[in-house]
Amino acid sequence: MSLAWLVLAACMLPRAAAAAAALPVVASGQQEYWAQFDKRDWDAAIAAAEKMVTAARAATTDASSGLRLADTLVMLGNALYGKGNLVAAEKAFQEALDLTGKYTNRSSARLVDPLRGLGFTLAAQGKHERAIPYMDRALLLSRRSTGLFNVSQEGLLRQLANSLAITGSPVEGEKHMLYLLRLGEHEYGEKDARMVPVYCTVARWYADVAQMDQARSLYRKALSIAERSMGRDSTGIVVPLRGLAQTFPEEVALNNLGIPTRKERLSTMPEEPISTVQEPYNPRYIAPEGERALLRALRVLDADPHRSTRVLIETLVQTGDWFLLKDQSSKAMDYYSRAAALIGENTAATSPDNDGIGEAAALLSFPVAVYYLPPPAAIRNLAVIPYELEDRYVQVEFTVLPDGSITDERETGHDGTNRHVVQTLAAISDARYRPRFVKGEPVVTTNVGYRQIFKVRKHDQDDADD
DSSP, X not given: OOHHXXXXXXXXXHHHHHHHHHHHHHHHHHHHHHHHHHTTOHHHHHHHHHHHHHHHHXXXXXXXXXXXXHHHHHHHHHHHHHHTOHHHHHHHHHHHHHHHHHHSOTTOGGGHHHHHHHHHHHHHTTOHHHHHHHHHHHHHHHHHHHOSSOGGGHHHHHHHXXXXXXXXXXXHHHHHHHHHHHHHHHHHOXXXXXXXXXXXXXXXXXXXXXXXXXXXXXXXXXXXXXXXXXXXXXXXXXXXXXXXXXXXHHHHHHHHTTOOOOSSOGGGOOOOOOOOOOOOOOGGGOOHHHHHHHXXXXXXXXXXXXXXXXXXXXXXXXXXHHHXXXXXXXXXXXXXXXXXXXXXXXHTTOOTTSTTHHHHHGGGSSOEEEEOOOOHHHHTTTTSOGGGEEEEEEEEEEEEOTTSOEEEEEEEEESXXXXXXXXXXXXXXXXXXXXXXXXXXXXXXXXXXXXXXXXXXXXXXXXXXX
């Protein structure tokens, strides 16, 4: 054997040993990682993934080990994403994508996971313009590798549609939502119980883009399927009932912002500017269908001893919000108080896998606006091209009383006009807030802050200070 071969073999032995040592570390690490991931213990999942990444990185010598490193980076990215550490998640997914691109061809199905992870992480950071191309490519590769109608594409379709809507392309987003419906119907059948969450997902998307009639139609369809397949008294009807109810307060808020809700599909709507001349919607006369839906959901949950306590708390709070929106504070407090009592009963047992009681408890831990009619000057220029506008603000502080009403409102800073200050204070005084609860009782909360933004035309004399 030549000296050159001996030198090469000596160099390769440590790498080969490292590669051999990495395999059991990665294999055992995966079991630990998924155990913690399923429990949503993100810190432990991140620690397990980092150990795998370190071992795989030290053993990377060829395409096979390089792709193994990419896989561990994707797992790390997913755990970081779950934790909310989006910058670190983006870095992990980007490295995984670079490695996978290096060791595979452009049409490889192995690119789907890092592309999807990077797209989701960018979208979660609000970087939707950058996120869309990654998700588009991931969807294309997924369809090539798993077929057109594969339920694994649901998350991509949903996030892609959301990002397109946010970036001003709701018609393109709608195409993905309609495709998601077709995918579900192809996989499960139109009237299968598994279509209930699919219909609810698409309904929620339509509500988010102010298409309330379309949203309600899909929620009602989901409800009908749930009733037929699971029973009229099954807790399976709660999600569509709550989703249906939520569209009515959202419509009030959109109306008060001057944003019209439409009956036509997005793809058939003519382009027209946002209307800013609508009369504010009086929430006291909100459609009763939502109230009936919430009360029915509560009856179903109360009758089922195996129901989710978290879902019951959330539904009670949502029902309280409904009555507070209608300015029926006494009724609202009954539902809030019951939710607070349930939180108190279950807080001692709260743990990462205890039905999400901790998350539900946060609903009553600080004041939340339930009704706020923005000042007229705040919505006057919503139809104007953004580059013709500049922002002005009014910062206010106020006290939220135990019945959800507002007192002691005061301006604490502004760079707007006197009219902006007067209108903001008037709007805050008429607002209604879900109060903060302490030990099961609503309490006074002082120094609650709010900043009202006004879109003002640049150099507009009408907006000069009074």
